[in-house]
Each structure stands twice: as structure tokens, then as C-alpha cells.
Amino acid sequence: MDAALLSRLLAGLLAGLSVKRAAEALRAPFALETFYHLLARLRRRLDAVRTLLCRETGPPACGDSDPLLQTIAHLRAACAPHARADGHGMCAWFQTRFQCPFLG
Numbered sequence: 629m630d631a632a633l634l635s636r637l638l639a640g641l642l643a644g645l646s647v648k649r650a651a652e653a654l655r656a657p658f659a660l661e662t663f664y665h666l667l668a669r670l671r672r673r674l675d676a677v678r679t680l681l682c683r684e685t686g687p688p689a690c691g692d693s694d695p696l697l698q699t700i701a702h703l704r705a706a707c708a709p710h711a712r713a714d715g716h717g718m719c720a721w722f723q724t725r726f727q728c729p730f731l732g
Contacts, residue, residue, distance in 0.1 A: 629658065629666065631719035631730065637663060638718060642700045666731065667696065673732045674699050680726050681706045 633656055640650030651663040670677070674695055678687075681699075684706040690698045700718075707721040719730045 629656070629662070631723060632717070634666065634730070635718040635720065637666075638700045638703070642697060642704065669731045670699075671696055676732070677722075677730070678702060680722075680728075684725070 633654060636654055637650050640653055641647065645653065647663055647667060648660060651658075651660055678699055681687075681702045685702075687698065687702045688705040690701040692698055692701070703718050703722060707718050707725075710717075710721050710725075722730050
């Protein structure tokens with residue numbers, strides 16, 4: 629899965645869609661379980677991702693209690709000056725900026 633597709637999934641989650649609905653909106657040739665697996669990998673890596681993001685900017689105000697959604701909001705805020713306004717370049721920006729894979 630490329631960074632643009634993953635960024636679109638994360639943007640959908642941040643917009644309030646369920647994982648199933650966000651994955652269906654992508655019309656990607658992957659099974660739904662693939663998206664759940666990728667999000668589980670990201671959840672295991674939240675501490676590392678947030679540490680890197682804090683180098684760029686502090687966490688934004690976020691009304692979500694889910695750490696995953698808080699991290700996605702932080703990612704969007706950190707890359708906002710550099711990525712597309714719709715958030716579709718978040719993961720590519722992260723990998724370019726920090727020179728490490730987004731999912732570890």
C-alpha cells in the first residue's frame with residue numbers, strides 16, 4: 629500500500645468514518661482485514677510517531693479520546709504547511725521529513 633492511500637484512510641478516520649467505511653471509500657483492491665492490520669501496526673508505533681511529530685509542532689487541540697485519532701490530528705497539523713490541504717500527503721510528508729517508514 630502506498631503512502632497516498634494510507635493518508636486517505638487516515639483522513640477518513642479523522643473525518644469520523646469507521647474503518648470499514650473509510651476503507652470502502654478508497655475502493656482499493658485490498659481486503660478489509662488489511663486496513664485493520666495496518667492500523668494495528670500504527671497503534672503499536674504511536675509513541676515513536678508522536679515523539680517525531682513533537683519535533684515539528686506541539687499536539688493540536690483534539691476532542692478525541694482515541695490516541696490513534698489524536699496522532700492523526702497531530703500528523704495533519706505538523707504537515708499542514710507542507711502537504712495537501714485534504715491530508716492526502718500526510719504519510720509521504722512524514723517519511724520524507726523524518727527519513728523513516730511511517731509504519732516502522
